[in-house]
Amino acid sequence: MSRWVVRILIVVVLVFLVEFYAFQAITTITANKIFLFSWLFIGLAVYVYFFYIVLTYSRAKGQTKEFQWAVGLLITVLLPKLFIFIVLFGEDVFRGILKLISVFFDSETKSMIGRRVLISQFALGLAGIPFVAFIYGIIQGKYNYKVLKHELSFKDLPAAFEGYTITQISDIHSGSFTNREKIVKAVSLINKQQSDLLLFTGDIVNNKAEEMDNWIDVFDKLYAKDGKYSILGNHDYGDYNEWESAADKANNFKKVKEIHQKIGFDLLCNEHRYLQKDGEKIALVGVENWGKGGFQKKGDLKKATQKVSKEEFKILMSHDPSHWDAQVKDNDFNYHLTLSGHTHGLQMGIEIPGWFKWSPSKYVYKQWAGLYQEADRYIHVNRGFGFHAFPGRVGIWPEITVITLKKA
Structure with a gap:
C-alpha cells in the first residue's frame, strides 16, 4: 500500500472520529430529532460541496472563489468539532483509567453520566468560540x-x-x-x-x-x-x-x-x-x-x-x-x-x-x-x-x- 493511500486512510479515520465524538456530544445534551438531523445534514452538505469542488476544480482556471469558499466552510465546520473531540476523547481516556483502577483494585466507580453531560456542554461551548471567530473572519475579519x-x-x-x-x-x-x-x-x-x-x-x-x-x-x-x-x-x-x-x-x-x-x-x-x-x-x-x-x-x-x-x-x-x-x-x-x-x-x-x-x-x-x-x-x-x-x-x-x- 502506497504512502499516499495510507495518509488518506489516516485522515479519513481521524475525520470520522472527530465527527463521531462531536455528534455524541450533541446527543448527550439533546434528543431533538430536527436538531440532530440538521446537524448531520449541514455537516454532510459541507463535505459534499468540498469534494465536489476539489474533484471538478480545474487548475487552468487558477484558484477560484468557489474553491476558497469550499475550504473556508470545511475549516469553519470541522475545526470547532476538533475541540469537542479533544475534550471528550480526553474524558474517555480518564474514564478508561478509572475503569482499570476499579478492575485491578476491586473498587467501585461512581456513575459518570452527570459528568458526561457537563463535559459535553463544556466541549460545545468551547467549540463555539472558534466557530464564531471563523464566521467573523470570513465576513469581516479579512477587511479588518x-x-x-x-x-x-x-x-x-x-x-x-x-x-x-x-x-x-x-x-x-x-x-x-x-x-x-x-x-x-x-x-x-x-x-x-x-x-x-x-x-x-x-x-x-x-x-x-x-x-x-x-x-x-x-x-x-x-x-x-x-x-x-x-x-x-x-x-x-x-x-x-x-x-x-x-x-x-x-x-x-x-x-x-x-x-x-x-x-x-x-x-x-x-x-x-x-x-x-x-x-x-x-x-x-x-x-x-x-x-x-x-x-x-x-x-x-x-x-x-x-x-x-x-x-x-x-x-x-x-x-x-x-x-x-x-x-x-x-x-x-x-x-x-x-x-x-x-x-x-x-x-x-x-x-x-x-x-x-x-x-x-x-x-x-x-x-x-x-x-x-x-x-x-x-x-x-x-x-x-x-x-x-x-x-x-x-x-x-x-x-x-x-x-x-x-x-x-
Whole structure:
C-alpha cells in the first residue's frame, strides 16, 4: 500500500472520529430529532460541496472563489468539532483509567453520566468560540485592516533620513477580492499614513494577470512623496496554474509585471535604486522571489547590488522571509533592513499586541509575522493585505506597516 493511500486512510479515520465524538456530544445534551438531523445534514452538505469542488476544480482556471469558499466552510465546520473531540476523547481516556483502577483494585466507580453531560456542554461551548471567530473572519475579519507602526534605530543611517517614513504592504492577492468598497477604504487608509516611501513586497495576484483588471483604477490611487517600489512574489510567476503552453505562461508573467507600471510602481527585479535626500542616499534593493523548499529561487543579491558598496545603508525587499535566514542576515554586505511578506501569518492565530503572538505559521517559518532582530539587522514580515486559499482572517488581521527610520 502506497504512502499516499495510507495518509488518506489516516485522515479519513481521524475525520470520522472527530465527527463521531462531536455528534455524541450533541446527543448527550439533546434528543431533538430536527436538531440532530440538521446537524448531520449541514455537516454532510459541507463535505459534499468540498469534494465536489476539489474533484471538478480545474487548475487552468487558477484558484477560484468557489474553491476558497469550499475550504473556508470545511475549516469553519470541522475545526470547532476538533475541540469537542479533544475534550471528550480526553474524558474517555480518564474514564478508561478509572475503569482499570476499579478492575485491578476491586473498587467501585461512581456513575459518570452527570459528568458526561457537563463535559459535553463544556466541549460545545468551547467549540463555539472558534466557530464564531471563523464566521467573523470570513465576513469581516479579512477587511479588518490594522496600521502597525515601528521605529527602528540605526547608527549608520544617513543623517538626512532621520525620521524618514516607509509604508509597507504585501500580498495583495487581487484575485480573491469580493468587496470593492472595503478595498477602496483600505487604499485610502494607506495614503492617510502620508509616508515618504511606499513599498510593496510581492504577490499582486493569485495566478493570472487578469485578476487585477478590475482593481487597476483603485490601486493606481496609492501615493507616496518619494515614490512607490515593488517586487515579485511566488504567486506572480503563474506556477500554480496549468497553462496550455509555455508561451501562455510567459505572456501572463509579462502582463503581471506590466501591472506594476500601470499602478505607478517601479518594479525591481534583482535591481536597486538610490533614494536621495539633502545630498545623502540609501540603497533600495529589490530581488525576485527566493524561498526555501520548492519555491522559486530567482532572487540574486549580487546582481541586485551591482554598483552598491558594502558601506552604504541598504533596505532589501525580498518576498519570502526564509531568504533572510538563508542568505541575508549573515551576509557581509550588510543589509540593514529587510522587508518581506509571503506567510500571511497563515491568516489565523492569536495575537495580544506586546504580549503574545501565535499561529501555526510559526512551525513553518522562523520569522512569520512582525519585526525580528539579530545583531543590528532587522527583518519585518508583513501579515499581508489580501487573503488566499482560506477566504478570511481570524486573529491575524490584514496589515499596513509604517516604519520610521531613526539615527541611533
